[in-house]
Amino acid sequence: MKDNQKTKLGLVLATDPRWVNIAEMNIGHILSDHAWCEQKAATTCISLIVKYAHYEAIVEEVTPIVAEEWGHFRRVLKELKKRGLKFEPPRKDEYVNKLQAIERKGLGPAQAAVEKLLTSAMIEARSCERFRLLSLHIQDDELKEFYREFMESEAGHYHTFIKLAKTIMPAKYVQDRWNEYLLDEAGIMKQMELRGDRMH
Numbered sequence: 001m002k003d004n005q006k007t008k009l010g011l012v013l014a015t016d017p018r019w020v021n022i023a024e025m026n027i028g029h030i031l032s033d034h035a036w037c038e039q040k041a042a043t044t045c046i047s048l049i050v051k052y053a054h055y056e057a058i059v060e061e062v063t064p065i066v067a068e069e070w071g072h073f074r075r076v077l078k079e080l081k082k083r084g085l086k087f088e089p090p091r092k093d094e095y096v097n098k099l100q101a102i103e104r105k106g107l108g109p110a111q112a113a114v115e116k117l118l119t120s121a122m123i124e125a126r127s128c129e130r131f132r133l134l135s136l137h138i139q140d141d142e143l144k145e146f147y148r149e150f151m152e153s154e155a156g157h158y159h160t161f162i163k164l165a166k167t168i169m170p171a172k173y174v175q176d177r178w179n180e181y182l183l184d185e186a187g188i189m190k191q192m193e194l195r196g197d198r199m200h
Contacts, residue, residue, distance in 0.1 A: 009125045009158065010178075012186035019130070020137040022196025027143070028080070029197035032088040035076040037127065037199050040093070041157075042069035044120060052113050057167045061160055068153065079146065095192060095200035096123060102184045114165045114174060118181050121161035123200075126185070128154035130199055 023030045045066045052058045080087050099122055103115040131151035135144050165174045192200075 009129055009155075010182055011125060011129055012182050013189045015126075015130055015133060015189075016194050017133070017137075019194060019196060020133050022194065023134065024138050024140075024196075026196045027140075028083075028085040029088065030199065031076055031080050031083075031085060033091065033198040035073055035080065035087065036090040037093075038069050038073035038076060040096075041120075041123070042066050042073060045069060048116060048120070051116075055113070055164075055168060057164055058113075061164055065157055065160065068157075072150065072153070091198060093198075093200060095126075095188065098188045098191075099123065099185065102181070102188075110168050114169050114177065117161045117165040117168075118174075118178055121158050121165070121178070122181055122185055124154045124158040124161065126200060128158060 045062045048062050049059055049066070077087060099119050103119060104111070107115065128151050131147045131154060135148035135151055138144055138147070162174070162178065165178075
């Protein structure tokens with residue numbers, strides 16, 4: 001990924017650059033929260049497969065992501081252990097809860113599936129942006145490389161979820177709804193407290 005990552009992802013509001021400095025001072029918390037994010041991502045993908053098994057593309061495209069996210073979970077746990085850091089209990093994910101709250105309710109099955117896919121795409125896009133910041137600005141060279149690998153993976157997932165949404169509903173519908181997601185997500189980010197103990 002190059003320095004125009006924010007543009008590529010389409011995010012309206014970039015992360016406050018101070019976040020990296022705060023995160024670096026709380027790396028144990030960040031790694032624990034990151035591990036839980038990967039676990040939740042794997043679980044969410046399994047739920048998508050179960051709920052939308054009648055969409056062949058979702059089963060085919062999301063199944064490998066389950067394995068990848070679970071592999072990421074194990075990698076982050078290994079990193080915690082290597083550094084002698086404790087794997088802490090999960091925290092309430094205010095960011096994800098707020099994103100889920102903007103999903104439209106009372107829709108038909110196809111539109112509802114798109115909402116779930118776009119929520120997943122947004123989480124991956126924001127995660128990618130933050131992994132990029134860590135890969136560029138954190139002082140620990142090993143963690144720089146660690147997060148560069150995660151950044152590239154999350155970018156691929158983000159594109160997959162958007163692509164899948166367009167196999168369910170017309171591309172214009174998905175793009176228009178995605179543009180609304182981007183604006184709503186920016187509003188959520190403005191309201192969020194700048195914290196360095198979690199990924200989102």
